[in-house]
Amino acid sequence: MIVSLAELLILGLIVDWAFRKLTVPGLVGMLFLGVLFGPHALGLVNPELLAASGDFRLIALIVILLRAGLELSKDTLNRVGGRVLVLAVIPAVVEGVAIMALGPSLLGLSLMESAILGSVLAAVSPAVVVPLMIRFMEQGKGAEKGIPTMVLAASSLDDVFVIVVYSVLIGIYTGASVGIAWQLVGIPISILLGIVVGLVIGVGLFKVFQKFDPRATKRV
Structure with missing residues (x-):
């Protein structure tokens, strides 16, 4: 191997x-x-x-998102925070709704199957976005308006949002024992839990990186 x-x-x-x-x-x-x-x-x-390809994909995703997180600027995020949420949610919703509406007529899918397909296609690929935005940061492109930082943060939030929606739709489609109402309530709950866990891990990593050079992880 x-x-x-x-x-x-x-x-x-x-x-x-x-x-x-x-x-x-x-x-x-x-x-x-x-x-x-x-x-x-x-x-x-x-x-x-x-x-073992699943494990390699997971490791690659962790490394990509770790690089994205290390490149984010707190000051820039505070300045563009509202736009990050809009950029993360609105495009995914529009794409998903459009595919859900067109799927039955163009692909012969049911409405639920079209919604699931929309949630899959609406996801942003970190493997494409993150290296490109990091390159823009290194070249100083869009730095004054914080565009690379905004896109990096929005791409991560977009993936989280779409994954939660996909999980809910799959649960409904497969007839899971949990009711639809609870599935819908699970969306904000999952997002909030993810934020809490992320904050805890982030604070811990911040304490660690105060003692070690964070650029070392990028070089590795």
């Missing part, structure tokens, strides 16, 4: 470099490589690596 992982990493770096030379985002090349080598195409990936 380690050899297969090393081969994929090396090939991914090569493809990323090649696509950048063609003025195409390197992520497109990595996605193409993953699809080509995946089980539904050439099937060249080690089965053990495929079995």
Whole structure:
């Protein structure tokens, strides 16, 4: 499995470099490589690596969100806080409602299935947004208006909001024993619990980073 992982990493770096030379985002090349080598195409990936892919995806997401959190500025967040909430919720709601309305006529799905599809497609991809916004910060683009910080924070909140909505819709669709009313009440409860847990962990990490250089995690 380690050899297969090393081969994929090396090939991914090569493809990323090649696509950048063609003025195409390197992520497109990595996605193409993953699809080509995946089980539904050439099937060249080690089965053990495929079995552990969920853990690797989780680790990658943690690293991406950790980098995003370390790049956020408290002063900038205080200045654009209201706009962050609007940017996190309104686009996701509009996209989800639009897909829910168009799904039955265009795709032949039920209204609930269309709503579930909308909650999936409305999610923001941190793997795309976070590196781009960090690059903008390093280049000073939009720094005066706090645009990169606003987008970073909004993308994280957007994912949390969409995941909660998706979980509720799946629970209703599969006929979970919990009633619809409780499922709907669970949305703000889940968000509030997430905020509380995040604050506790954030305060703890803040105390730790007062003693250690936070940039060390970025370099790693």
